[in-house]
Amino acid sequence: MKYKLAKFFKDDIGNIVVFDYSSQDDYYSFVKKYRDKGYSQVIITSEIMVDLIKYYFIERKFRLAALELIAMDPELHNELDTIINEMSEDRDYFSILLSRLDFLLEETSIDIKKVELNNKLDTSIYLQVNGIFGISEKKYDVESQYLIEQLSRCFDD
Numbered sequence: 048m049k050y051k052l053a054k055f056f057k058d059d060i061g062n063i064v065v066f067d068y069s070s071q072d073d074y075y076s077f078v079k080k081y082r083d084k085g086y087s088q089v090i091i092t093s094e095i096m097v098d099l100i101k102y103y104f105i106e107r108k109f110r111l112a113a114l115e116l117i118a119m120d121p122e123l124h125n126e127l128d129t130i131i132n133e134m135s136e137d138r139d140y141f142s143i144l145l146s147r148l149d150f151l152l153e154e155t156s157i158d159i160k161k162v163e164l165n166n167k168l169d170t171s172i173y174l175q176v177n178g179i180f181g182i183s184e185k186k187y188d189v190e191s192q193y194l195i196e197q198l199s200r201c202f203d204d
Contacts, residue, residue: 048171050181053191055089055198056081063089063199065191068179089178093152095201096159097145099174102197103164104141109172110134111144113163117176118156 053065103109134140165171170186
């Protein structure tokens with residue numbers, strides 16, 4: 048799957064904007080370039096990641112393909128992978144995943160680093176804590192707007 052990459056920033060009045068990003072770019076130079084232009088970078092907290100997962104899973108009927116935590120021990124990784132795999136067969140496992148994530152986020156210092164989502168219409172999305180995201184090239188224009196809208200709602204709450 049070929050992704051188009053971008054990064055979220057906020058403009059001087061707080062609107063979410065995106066700028067195309069390439070994995071060939073030096074990340075820190077890229078961020079500095081837009082900070083020098085008056086934009087502030089957006090970091091996607093774990094709480095916002097969970098809100099975005101809920102939106103895509105419930106409202107848009109996407110499948111959670113992968114979830115990566117910043118500090119991931121093998122046992123926890125296997126547990127989360129098992130739940131995610133079960134979710135592809137039985138969407139009721141989503142509530143188990145949310146309960147587990149709520150516990151991890153509230154009771155530990157573990158945070159979400161990256162999530163990957165996809166649907167049956169050949170759309171794949173990944174989001175990273177640093178605000179970098181990738182969307183299937185063919186669906187980028189539409190899906191990036193959905194992401195901007197949802198992220199704006201998360202920051203407005």
